[in-house]
Amino acid sequence: MTDHAADGSEASDADDRPDLSGPHPSRIFGQLFDRHSRPLHRYLARRVGDLADDLVGETFLVAYQTRAGYDPDRGTARSWLYGIATNLLRRHVRQEVRGLHAAARAGGSTAGHENHENRVADQVDASARARLLAGALVELEAGDREVLLLTSWAGLDSNEVAEALGIPVGTVRSRLHRVRRRLRAYASNTEHTRSGDE
Protein backbone atom coordinates (compact mmCIF):
# COMPACT_ATOMS: atom_id res chain seq x y z
CA MET A 1 0.00 0.00 0.00
CA THR A 2 1.25 3.41 -0.79
CA ASP A 3 0.49 6.90 0.31
CA HIS A 4 -0.90 8.31 -2.87
CA ALA A 5 -0.87 12.02 -2.42
CA ALA A 6 -3.34 12.55 -5.22
CA ASP A 7 -0.78 14.40 -7.27
CA GLY A 8 -0.98 12.12 -10.26
CA SER A 9 2.79 12.04 -10.43
CA GLU A 10 2.81 8.32 -11.07
CA ALA A 11 0.41 8.68 -13.92
CA SER A 12 2.86 9.34 -16.68
CA ASP A 13 6.34 8.11 -16.11
CA ALA A 14 7.41 8.95 -19.64
CA ASP A 15 6.88 12.68 -19.38
CA ASP A 16 8.73 12.91 -16.08
CA ARG A 17 12.10 12.63 -17.78
CA PRO A 18 12.86 16.22 -18.73
CA ASP A 19 15.96 17.36 -20.53
CA LEU A 20 17.68 19.65 -18.04
CA SER A 21 20.78 20.28 -20.10
CA GLY A 22 19.41 23.28 -21.98
CA PRO A 23 20.58 26.82 -21.35
CA HIS A 24 17.30 27.95 -19.74
CA PRO A 25 16.06 25.27 -17.37
CA SER A 26 14.07 27.70 -15.23
CA ARG A 27 10.71 26.90 -16.77
CA ILE A 28 11.27 23.16 -16.46
CA PHE A 29 12.25 23.52 -12.83
CA GLY A 30 9.08 25.49 -12.22
CA GLN A 31 7.09 22.63 -13.69
CA LEU A 32 9.03 20.07 -11.65
CA PHE A 33 8.29 22.08 -8.53
CA ASP A 34 4.58 22.34 -9.29
CA ARG A 35 4.37 18.65 -9.95
CA HIS A 36 6.43 17.23 -7.13
CA SER A 37 6.79 19.73 -4.28
CA ARG A 38 3.49 18.99 -2.55
CA PRO A 39 3.86 15.21 -2.23
CA LEU A 40 7.56 15.65 -1.52
CA HIS A 41 6.80 18.06 1.31
CA ARG A 42 4.30 15.61 2.72
CA TYR A 43 6.83 12.79 2.56
CA LEU A 44 9.50 14.91 4.25
CA ALA A 45 7.08 16.13 6.93
CA ARG A 46 6.07 12.56 7.74
CA ARG A 47 9.72 11.76 8.26
CA VAL A 48 11.14 14.83 10.01
CA GLY A 49 8.25 17.14 10.84
CA ASP A 50 8.74 20.88 10.48
CA LEU A 51 12.21 20.48 8.99
CA ALA A 52 10.34 19.61 5.81
CA ASP A 53 9.63 23.30 5.32
CA ASP A 54 13.34 23.91 4.74
CA LEU A 55 14.15 20.60 3.10
CA VAL A 56 11.59 20.83 0.32
CA GLY A 57 13.15 24.04 -0.98
CA GLU A 58 16.65 22.71 -0.50
CA THR A 59 15.84 19.61 -2.49
CA PHE A 60 14.93 21.68 -5.53
CA LEU A 61 17.86 24.07 -5.12
CA VAL A 62 20.27 21.14 -4.90
CA ALA A 63 18.53 19.58 -7.89
CA TYR A 64 19.08 22.74 -9.86
CA GLN A 65 22.68 22.91 -8.74
CA THR A 66 23.36 19.30 -9.73
CA ARG A 67 21.19 19.22 -12.83
CA ALA A 68 24.17 18.30 -15.00
CA GLY A 69 24.21 14.97 -13.19
CA TYR A 70 20.62 14.12 -14.11
CA ASP A 71 20.26 11.63 -16.93
CA PRO A 72 16.66 11.17 -18.12
CA ASP A 73 17.59 7.76 -19.53
CA ARG A 74 18.49 6.52 -16.09
CA GLY A 75 15.42 7.56 -14.14
CA THR A 76 12.45 9.84 -13.69
CA ALA A 77 12.81 13.30 -12.22
CA ARG A 78 10.71 12.06 -9.34
CA SER A 79 13.22 9.33 -8.48
CA TRP A 80 16.03 11.82 -8.78
CA LEU A 81 14.33 14.37 -6.51
CA TYR A 82 13.54 11.77 -3.85
CA GLY A 83 17.16 10.63 -4.06
CA ILE A 84 18.33 14.17 -3.33
CA ALA A 85 15.78 14.48 -0.53
CA THR A 86 17.02 11.20 0.91
CA ASN A 87 20.56 12.54 0.97
CA LEU A 88 19.38 15.65 2.78
CA LEU A 89 17.36 13.57 5.26
CA ARG A 90 20.45 11.56 6.19
CA ARG A 91 21.72 14.62 8.02
CA HIS A 92 18.66 14.60 10.20
CA VAL A 93 18.48 11.00 11.38
CA ARG A 94 18.52 12.04 15.01
CA GLN A 95 15.55 14.32 14.45
CA GLU A 96 13.67 11.51 12.77
CA VAL A 97 14.47 9.05 15.54
CA ARG A 98 13.35 11.55 18.17
CA GLY A 99 10.06 11.95 16.31
CA LEU A 100 9.56 8.20 16.07
CA HIS A 101 10.23 7.77 19.78
CA ALA A 102 7.66 10.46 20.48
CA ALA A 103 5.15 8.79 18.17
CA ALA A 104 5.77 5.45 19.87
CA ARG A 105 5.07 6.98 23.27
CA ALA A 106 2.00 8.92 22.23
CA GLY A 107 -1.17 7.70 23.85
CA GLY A 108 0.51 5.21 26.15
CA SER A 109 0.06 1.48 25.84
CA THR A 110 -1.59 -0.24 22.97
CA ALA A 111 -4.38 -2.65 23.58
CA GLY A 112 -7.54 -1.38 25.23
CA HIS A 113 -8.02 -1.56 28.96
CA GLU A 114 -11.75 -1.54 29.06
CA ASN A 115 -12.66 -5.10 28.30
CA HIS A 116 -10.41 -8.03 28.74
CA GLU A 117 -12.42 -10.14 26.37
CA ASN A 118 -11.96 -7.67 23.57
CA ARG A 119 -8.26 -7.33 24.07
CA VAL A 120 -7.20 -9.58 21.25
CA ALA A 121 -4.59 -8.77 18.69
CA ASP A 122 -7.00 -8.38 15.82
CA GLN A 123 -8.79 -5.58 17.58
CA VAL A 124 -5.81 -3.42 18.26
CA ASP A 125 -6.75 -0.37 16.29
CA ALA A 126 -4.70 1.12 13.51
CA SER A 127 -3.38 4.03 15.50
CA ALA A 128 -2.19 1.72 18.24
CA ARG A 129 -0.41 -0.32 15.58
CA ALA A 130 1.09 2.86 14.19
CA ARG A 131 2.64 3.55 17.59
CA LEU A 132 4.10 0.07 17.71
CA LEU A 133 5.39 0.54 14.21
CA ALA A 134 7.07 3.82 15.16
CA GLY A 135 9.01 2.01 17.84
CA ALA A 136 9.95 -0.69 15.38
CA LEU A 137 11.14 1.81 12.74
CA VAL A 138 13.63 3.24 15.22
CA GLU A 139 15.34 -0.14 15.33
CA LEU A 140 15.85 -0.31 11.57
CA GLU A 141 19.03 0.52 9.75
CA ALA A 142 18.69 3.91 8.06
CA GLY A 143 19.00 2.32 4.61
CA ASP A 144 16.23 -0.16 5.36
CA ARG A 145 13.99 2.63 6.57
CA GLU A 146 14.64 4.56 3.38
CA VAL A 147 13.58 1.68 1.16
CA LEU A 148 10.47 1.01 3.22
CA LEU A 149 9.26 4.61 3.45
CA LEU A 150 10.13 5.61 -0.11
CA THR A 151 7.93 2.69 -1.12
CA SER A 152 5.14 3.14 1.38
CA TRP A 153 4.98 6.87 2.01
CA ALA A 154 6.40 8.30 -1.21
CA GLY A 155 4.72 5.66 -3.35
CA LEU A 156 7.81 4.86 -5.40
CA ASP A 157 8.00 1.45 -7.05
CA SER A 158 11.08 -0.74 -6.75
CA ASN A 159 12.63 0.62 -9.92
CA GLU A 160 12.19 4.20 -8.73
CA VAL A 161 13.60 3.41 -5.29
CA ALA A 162 16.59 1.83 -7.00
CA GLU A 163 17.05 4.96 -9.12
CA ALA A 164 16.65 7.22 -6.11
CA LEU A 165 19.15 5.38 -3.96
CA GLY A 166 21.52 4.34 -6.73
CA ILE A 167 21.34 0.66 -5.84
CA PRO A 168 20.29 -2.37 -7.94
CA VAL A 169 16.58 -3.04 -8.12
CA GLY A 170 17.18 -6.61 -6.91
CA THR A 171 18.69 -5.19 -3.74
CA VAL A 172 15.65 -2.98 -3.24
CA ARG A 173 13.27 -5.91 -3.54
CA SER A 174 15.20 -8.20 -1.22
CA ARG A 175 15.72 -5.43 1.29
CA LEU A 176 12.04 -4.50 1.25
CA HIS A 177 11.02 -8.12 1.69
CA ARG A 178 13.39 -8.58 4.61
CA VAL A 179 12.36 -5.33 6.30
CA ARG A 180 8.67 -6.01 6.03
CA ARG A 181 9.05 -9.53 7.39
CA ARG A 182 11.09 -8.22 10.26
CA LEU A 183 8.62 -5.43 11.07
CA ARG A 184 5.64 -7.77 11.03
CA ALA A 185 7.33 -10.06 13.52
CA TYR A 186 8.89 -7.32 15.62
CA ALA A 187 5.82 -5.13 15.97
CA SER A 188 3.43 -7.97 16.68
CA ASN A 189 5.89 -9.35 19.20
CA THR A 190 5.89 -5.99 20.98
CA GLU A 191 2.12 -5.91 20.83
CA HIS A 192 1.82 -9.20 22.67
CA THR A 193 4.53 -8.36 25.13
CA ARG A 194 2.82 -5.13 26.11
CA SER A 195 -0.62 -6.71 26.24
CA GLY A 196 0.77 -9.40 28.45
CA ASP A 197 2.25 -6.86 30.84
CA GLU A 198 -1.07 -6.03 32.38
Place this chain on the structure above:
Amino acid sequence: MSDDNIRRVWTEDELDAALEVLNADVRTDEQVLSRARAALMITTESGENEVTTTEERTTAEPAIGERRPRRSGRRWLATAAGVGVLVAGALIAQTVSFGGRAPATAEAVQTLDRAAAQTIGAVDEPVGPGQYRYIAMRTWGLETHDMGDKVFANLAENLIETWVPANEQDEWMLRRDTTDNNQWVIGTEEEAKAAGAEAGFASVEGEWRAKCGDFHSDVKCQTEGNWQNPTAAWQASLPTDPDALFERLNADAPDNDRGGLELLVYAADALCSSLITKDVRANIYKALEKIPGLQVTEKQANLGGRIGIALGVDDGDVRQDIIIDPATGQFIGQRQVTTDDVNGFKAGTVTSLSSVTTHVVDAMGVKPTG
Protein backbone atom coordinates in the same frame (compact mmCIF):
# COMPACT_ATOMS: atom_id res chain seq x y z
CA MET B 1 -7.23 -14.64 27.80
CA SER B 2 -5.91 -17.31 25.59
CA ASP B 3 -5.66 -15.04 22.51
CA ASP B 4 -2.86 -13.12 24.15
CA ASN B 5 -0.75 -16.20 24.25
CA ILE B 6 -1.01 -16.90 20.58
CA ARG B 7 2.10 -15.54 18.96
CA ARG B 8 1.51 -14.48 15.43
CA VAL B 9 3.06 -11.91 13.11
CA TRP B 10 1.14 -9.01 11.61
CA THR B 11 -0.36 -9.64 8.22
CA GLU B 12 0.90 -7.63 5.27
CA ASP B 13 -2.32 -5.63 5.42
CA GLU B 14 -1.88 -4.86 9.10
CA LEU B 15 1.61 -3.58 8.44
CA ASP B 16 0.36 -1.44 5.55
CA ALA B 17 -2.48 -0.09 7.67
CA ALA B 18 -0.03 0.93 10.39
CA LEU B 19 2.27 2.53 7.80
CA GLU B 20 -0.64 4.43 6.39
CA VAL B 21 -1.65 5.88 9.73
CA LEU B 22 1.77 6.72 11.19
CA ASN B 23 2.53 10.45 10.95
CA ALA B 24 -0.29 10.87 8.46
CA ASP B 25 -1.56 14.03 10.13
CA VAL B 26 1.00 16.34 8.53
CA ARG B 27 -0.10 19.33 6.53
CA THR B 28 1.54 21.36 3.81
CA ASP B 29 1.57 25.12 4.20
CA GLU B 30 0.94 26.72 0.83
CA GLN B 31 3.01 29.73 1.80
CA VAL B 32 6.01 27.54 2.54
CA LEU B 33 5.72 26.12 -0.96
CA SER B 34 5.12 29.53 -2.46
CA ARG B 35 8.25 30.86 -0.86
CA ALA B 36 10.33 27.86 -1.84
CA ARG B 37 9.12 28.14 -5.41
CA ALA B 38 9.97 31.82 -5.62
CA ALA B 39 13.44 31.11 -4.24
CA LEU B 40 13.90 28.36 -6.82
CA MET B 41 12.76 30.60 -9.66
CA ILE B 42 15.07 33.39 -8.64
CA THR B 43 17.96 30.98 -8.37
CA THR B 44 17.31 29.31 -11.69
CA GLU B 45 16.81 32.59 -13.47
CA SER B 46 19.89 34.13 -11.97
CA GLY B 47 22.16 31.28 -13.01
CA GLU B 48 22.92 30.66 -9.39
CA ASN B 49 24.87 27.44 -9.18
CA GLU B 50 25.45 26.77 -5.57
CA VAL B 51 23.16 26.76 -2.58
CA THR B 52 23.54 26.64 1.12
CA THR B 53 21.67 23.98 2.97
CA THR B 54 20.59 23.48 6.56
CA GLU B 55 24.04 22.23 7.36
CA GLU B 56 27.38 22.84 5.84
CA ARG B 57 27.96 20.94 2.66
CA THR B 58 29.18 17.48 3.49
CA THR B 59 29.55 14.11 1.86
CA ALA B 60 25.79 13.86 1.76
CA GLU B 61 25.67 16.28 -1.12
CA PRO B 62 25.25 14.60 -4.47
CA ALA B 63 28.04 14.77 -6.96
CA ILE B 64 28.44 18.17 -8.54
CA GLY B 65 28.01 18.48 -12.24
CA GLU B 66 30.97 19.49 -14.33
CA ARG B 67 29.43 22.72 -15.51
CA ARG B 68 29.51 24.36 -12.12
CA PRO B 69 31.54 27.54 -12.28
CA ARG B 70 33.98 27.72 -9.42
CA ARG B 71 33.32 31.33 -8.65
CA SER B 72 29.73 30.85 -7.63
CA GLY B 73 28.62 30.92 -4.08
CA ARG B 74 25.92 31.57 -1.60
CA ARG B 75 23.35 34.23 -1.84
CA TRP B 76 21.27 35.07 1.13
CA LEU B 77 18.54 37.28 0.05
CA ALA B 78 17.33 38.11 -3.38
CA THR B 79 14.33 40.17 -4.23
CA ALA B 80 12.46 39.99 -7.46
CA ALA B 81 9.16 41.01 -8.93
CA GLY B 82 8.15 42.66 -5.73
CA VAL B 83 8.63 39.41 -3.91
CA GLY B 84 11.14 39.33 -1.10
CA VAL B 85 12.57 35.88 -0.82
CA LEU B 86 14.95 34.39 1.64
CA VAL B 87 16.94 32.17 -0.65
CA ALA B 88 19.06 30.52 1.97
CA GLY B 89 17.89 31.74 5.31
CA ALA B 90 18.63 28.28 6.56
CA LEU B 91 22.29 29.25 6.64
CA ILE B 92 21.43 31.70 9.32
CA ALA B 93 18.88 29.50 10.99
CA GLN B 94 21.44 26.87 11.90
CA THR B 95 23.16 29.14 14.38
CA VAL B 96 20.22 31.17 15.51
CA SER B 97 19.30 31.29 19.15
CA PHE B 98 16.18 33.33 19.53
CA GLY B 99 15.55 33.43 23.21
CA GLY B 100 13.97 36.73 24.11
CA ARG B 101 10.21 37.05 24.03
CA ALA B 102 10.17 40.61 25.28
CA PRO B 103 7.42 42.69 23.67
CA ALA B 104 8.09 45.52 21.24
CA THR B 105 9.63 48.50 22.99
CA ALA B 106 7.56 51.58 23.85
CA GLU B 107 9.56 53.58 21.33
CA ALA B 108 8.78 51.09 18.58
CA VAL B 109 5.08 51.10 19.47
CA GLN B 110 5.00 54.89 19.45
CA THR B 111 6.75 55.01 16.07
CA LEU B 112 4.32 52.53 14.56
CA ASP B 113 1.30 54.28 16.07
CA ARG B 114 2.40 57.49 14.43
CA ALA B 115 3.16 55.82 11.11
CA ALA B 116 -0.26 54.15 11.16
CA ALA B 117 -2.03 57.44 11.88
CA GLN B 118 -0.20 59.21 9.07
CA THR B 119 -0.86 56.35 6.70
CA ILE B 120 -4.60 56.44 7.35
CA GLY B 121 -4.57 60.17 6.66
CA ALA B 122 -2.65 59.76 3.42
CA VAL B 123 -4.10 59.19 -0.02
CA ASP B 124 -3.08 56.31 -2.27
CA GLU B 125 -2.34 57.90 -5.61
CA PRO B 126 -5.16 56.54 -7.80
CA VAL B 127 -4.37 54.52 -10.92
CA GLY B 128 -6.85 55.48 -13.61
CA PRO B 129 -7.99 53.33 -16.53
CA GLY B 130 -5.07 52.74 -18.86
CA GLN B 131 -2.61 53.91 -16.26
CA TYR B 132 -0.09 51.84 -14.32
CA ARG B 133 1.36 51.87 -10.87
CA TYR B 134 5.10 52.02 -11.41
CA ILE B 135 7.11 50.40 -8.63
CA ALA B 136 10.88 50.73 -8.60
CA MET B 137 12.81 48.57 -6.22
CA ARG B 138 16.52 48.95 -5.76
CA THR B 139 17.78 45.81 -4.17
CA TRP B 140 21.26 44.88 -3.06
CA GLY B 141 21.72 41.12 -3.07
CA LEU B 142 24.56 39.22 -1.54
CA GLU B 143 26.91 37.21 -3.72
CA THR B 144 29.62 35.08 -2.21
CA HIS B 145 32.58 33.56 -3.95
CA ASP B 146 34.25 30.46 -2.59
CA MET B 147 37.65 30.55 -4.22
CA GLY B 148 38.97 27.53 -2.37
CA ASP B 149 41.42 29.09 0.02
CA LYS B 150 39.57 32.37 0.40
CA VAL B 151 35.99 33.52 0.47
CA PHE B 152 34.80 36.85 -0.90
CA ALA B 153 31.40 38.48 -0.71
CA ASN B 154 29.81 41.49 -2.31
CA LEU B 155 26.49 43.23 -2.55
CA ALA B 156 25.36 43.86 -6.11
CA GLU B 157 22.59 46.28 -6.92
CA ASN B 158 19.66 45.44 -9.15
CA LEU B 159 16.86 47.69 -10.29
CA ILE B 160 13.54 45.90 -10.46
CA GLU B 161 10.72 47.83 -12.08
CA THR B 162 7.13 46.67 -12.13
CA TRP B 163 4.20 48.18 -14.01
CA VAL B 164 0.93 47.19 -12.38
CA PRO B 165 -2.30 47.83 -14.32
CA ALA B 166 -5.34 49.45 -12.71
CA ASN B 167 -7.03 46.06 -12.88
CA GLU B 168 -4.64 43.42 -11.57
CA GLN B 169 -6.19 40.81 -13.89
CA ASP B 170 -4.67 42.68 -16.82
CA GLU B 171 -1.14 42.41 -18.08
CA TRP B 172 1.75 43.46 -15.86
CA MET B 173 5.31 44.09 -16.84
CA LEU B 174 8.52 43.35 -14.98
CA ARG B 175 11.95 44.58 -15.91
CA ARG B 176 15.17 43.65 -14.13
CA ASP B 177 18.46 45.40 -14.70
CA THR B 178 21.83 45.39 -13.03
CA THR B 179 23.18 48.80 -12.16
CA ASP B 180 26.86 47.84 -11.87
CA ASN B 181 26.81 49.32 -8.39
CA ASN B 182 28.69 46.96 -6.17
CA GLN B 183 30.20 46.83 -2.74
CA TRP B 184 32.60 44.23 -1.36
CA VAL B 185 31.79 43.13 2.18
CA ILE B 186 34.33 40.33 2.59
CA GLY B 187 37.68 41.13 0.99
CA THR B 188 38.55 44.12 -1.13
CA GLU B 189 37.85 44.63 -4.82
CA GLU B 190 41.56 44.26 -5.60
CA GLU B 191 41.87 41.00 -3.67
CA ALA B 192 38.72 39.64 -5.24
CA LYS B 193 39.86 40.56 -8.73
CA ALA B 194 43.25 38.96 -8.16
CA ALA B 195 41.55 35.76 -7.02
CA GLY B 196 39.19 35.75 -9.98
CA ALA B 197 35.98 36.53 -8.11
CA GLU B 198 33.61 38.53 -10.25
CA ALA B 199 30.78 40.67 -8.92
CA GLY B 200 27.36 40.56 -10.53
CA PHE B 201 27.34 36.92 -11.54
CA ALA B 202 24.04 36.28 -9.80
CA SER B 203 22.22 39.15 -11.42
CA VAL B 204 19.37 38.58 -13.80
CA GLU B 205 18.35 40.95 -16.54
CA GLY B 206 15.28 40.74 -18.64
CA GLU B 207 11.72 41.78 -19.26
CA TRP B 208 8.59 39.77 -18.60
CA ARG B 209 4.90 40.38 -19.15
CA ALA B 210 2.09 38.44 -17.52
CA LYS B 211 -1.46 38.81 -16.36
CA CYS B 212 -1.87 39.19 -12.60
CA GLY B 213 1.88 39.58 -12.27
CA ASP B 214 2.35 35.81 -12.46
CA PHE B 215 5.63 36.18 -14.31
CA HIS B 216 7.18 32.97 -13.12
CA SER B 217 4.20 30.66 -13.12
CA ASP B 218 2.66 28.80 -16.00
CA VAL B 219 -0.74 29.34 -14.49
CA LYS B 220 -1.94 32.92 -14.53
CA CYS B 221 -4.39 34.55 -12.15
CA GLN B 222 -5.01 31.35 -10.23
CA THR B 223 -2.66 31.80 -7.32
CA GLU B 224 -4.14 32.70 -4.00
CA GLY B 225 -2.58 35.77 -2.51
CA ASN B 226 -0.26 35.69 0.45
CA TRP B 227 2.28 37.89 2.21
CA GLN B 228 4.65 37.44 -0.71
CA ASN B 229 1.98 38.00 -3.32
CA PRO B 230 -0.53 40.40 -1.75
CA THR B 231 -3.36 40.37 -4.26
CA ALA B 232 -6.32 42.69 -3.76
CA ALA B 233 -8.52 39.74 -2.80
CA TRP B 234 -5.99 38.58 -0.24
CA GLN B 235 -5.73 42.05 1.27
CA ALA B 236 -9.50 42.23 1.50
CA SER B 237 -9.51 38.93 3.37
CA LEU B 238 -7.21 40.16 6.15
CA PRO B 239 -8.64 40.95 9.55
CA THR B 240 -8.88 44.66 10.27
CA ASP B 241 -8.37 44.28 13.99
CA PRO B 242 -4.61 44.59 14.71
CA ASP B 243 -4.65 41.75 17.26
CA ALA B 244 -6.38 39.45 14.80
CA LEU B 245 -4.05 40.53 12.02
CA PHE B 246 -1.05 39.74 14.20
CA GLU B 247 -2.52 36.30 14.90
CA ARG B 248 -2.93 35.82 11.15
CA LEU B 249 0.69 36.81 10.53
CA ASN B 250 1.78 34.50 13.30
CA ALA B 251 -0.21 31.64 11.79
CA ASP B 252 1.05 32.26 8.26
CA ALA B 253 4.76 32.69 8.99
CA PRO B 254 6.79 29.49 9.35
CA ASP B 255 6.89 28.24 12.90
CA ASN B 256 10.63 28.16 13.34
CA ASP B 257 13.12 29.25 15.96
CA ARG B 258 13.64 32.69 14.45
CA GLY B 259 10.73 34.02 16.48
CA GLY B 260 9.69 37.58 15.81
CA LEU B 261 12.25 38.02 13.07
CA GLU B 262 10.37 35.69 10.74
CA LEU B 263 7.17 37.63 11.36
CA LEU B 264 8.87 40.85 10.37
CA VAL B 265 10.30 39.22 7.25
CA TYR B 266 6.79 38.22 6.19
CA ALA B 267 5.36 41.66 6.90
CA ALA B 268 8.26 43.27 5.05
CA ASP B 269 7.61 41.03 2.04
CA ALA B 270 4.10 42.40 1.80
CA LEU B 271 5.05 46.02 2.47
CA CYS B 272 7.93 45.90 -0.02
CA SER B 273 5.53 44.96 -2.79
CA SER B 274 4.17 48.53 -2.70
CA LEU B 275 0.80 47.00 -3.48
CA ILE B 276 -0.62 47.25 0.02
CA THR B 277 -3.40 49.80 0.27
CA LYS B 278 -3.09 52.47 2.92
CA ASP B 279 -5.71 51.04 5.29
CA VAL B 280 -4.13 47.60 5.24
CA ARG B 281 -0.70 49.17 5.61
CA ALA B 282 -1.84 51.07 8.69
CA ASN B 283 -3.25 47.85 10.12
CA ILE B 284 -0.01 46.02 9.45
CA TYR B 285 1.91 48.75 11.28
CA LYS B 286 -0.42 48.34 14.25
CA ALA B 287 -0.08 44.56 14.13
CA LEU B 288 3.72 44.83 14.10
CA GLU B 289 3.49 46.41 17.55
CA LYS B 290 2.80 42.90 18.86
CA ILE B 291 6.02 41.43 17.48
CA PRO B 292 8.21 40.31 20.37
CA GLY B 293 11.59 41.97 20.44
CA LEU B 294 10.76 44.73 17.95
CA GLN B 295 12.66 47.93 18.62
CA VAL B 296 13.82 51.12 16.96
CA THR B 297 17.26 50.20 15.67
CA GLU B 298 18.23 53.45 13.95
CA LYS B 299 16.52 56.83 13.98
CA GLN B 300 18.17 58.17 10.84
CA ALA B 301 18.60 55.14 8.65
CA ASN B 302 19.81 55.92 5.16
CA LEU B 303 18.42 53.56 2.58
CA GLY B 304 19.76 54.49 -0.81
CA GLY B 305 19.63 58.19 0.01
CA ARG B 306 16.19 58.09 1.63
CA ILE B 307 16.15 58.67 5.35
CA GLY B 308 13.75 56.89 7.63
CA ILE B 309 13.38 55.34 11.02
CA ALA B 310 14.42 51.69 11.25
CA LEU B 311 12.53 49.13 13.31
CA GLY B 312 14.00 45.69 13.69
CA VAL B 313 14.16 42.32 15.37
CA ASP B 314 17.51 40.76 16.20
CA ASP B 315 17.84 37.00 16.53
CA GLY B 316 21.36 37.14 17.91
CA ASP B 317 23.12 36.78 14.56
CA VAL B 318 21.09 38.80 12.14
CA ARG B 319 18.68 41.68 12.42
CA GLN B 320 15.77 42.29 10.09
CA ASP B 321 14.85 45.96 9.76
CA ILE B 322 12.01 47.76 8.08
CA ILE B 323 12.45 51.46 7.37
CA ILE B 324 9.52 53.87 7.51
CA ASP B 325 9.40 57.55 6.65
CA PRO B 326 8.37 59.09 9.99
CA ALA B 327 6.88 62.16 8.32
CA THR B 328 4.46 60.33 6.03
CA GLY B 329 4.23 56.75 7.28
CA GLN B 330 5.45 55.61 3.85
CA PHE B 331 7.29 52.32 3.75
CA ILE B 332 10.80 52.97 2.42
CA GLY B 333 12.36 49.53 2.44
CA GLN B 334 14.05 46.78 4.39
CA ARG B 335 17.48 45.44 5.16
CA GLN B 336 19.24 42.65 6.98
CA VAL B 337 22.30 43.32 9.07
CA THR B 338 24.54 40.88 10.93
CA THR B 339 24.68 41.58 14.64
CA ASP B 340 27.45 39.13 15.44
CA ASP B 341 30.45 37.76 13.58
CA VAL B 342 28.79 35.01 11.59
CA ASN B 343 29.93 32.88 8.67
CA GLY B 344 32.79 35.18 7.83
CA PHE B 345 30.72 38.35 8.04
CA LYS B 346 31.68 40.88 10.64
CA ALA B 347 28.98 42.17 12.96
CA GLY B 348 27.27 45.17 11.39
CA THR B 349 27.51 43.96 7.80
CA VAL B 350 24.48 44.68 5.64
CA THR B 351 23.70 41.43 3.84
CA SER B 352 20.70 42.64 1.91
CA LEU B 353 18.88 45.87 1.32
CA SER B 354 15.86 46.90 -0.70
CA SER B 355 14.22 50.27 -1.12
CA VAL B 356 11.02 51.00 -3.00
CA THR B 357 9.38 54.00 -4.62
CA THR B 358 6.11 54.17 -6.46
CA HIS B 359 4.45 56.51 -8.97
CA VAL B 360 1.55 56.47 -11.37
CA VAL B 361 2.46 56.49 -15.07
CA ASP B 362 0.44 56.60 -18.27
CA ALA B 363 1.83 53.59 -20.09
CA MET B 364 3.54 50.28 -19.55
CA GLY B 365 7.31 50.52 -19.76
CA VAL B 366 7.30 54.27 -19.17
CA LYS B 367 9.24 55.69 -16.25
CA PRO B 368 7.93 58.61 -14.23
CA THR B 369 9.33 61.97 -15.19
CA GLY B 370 11.22 64.15 -12.80
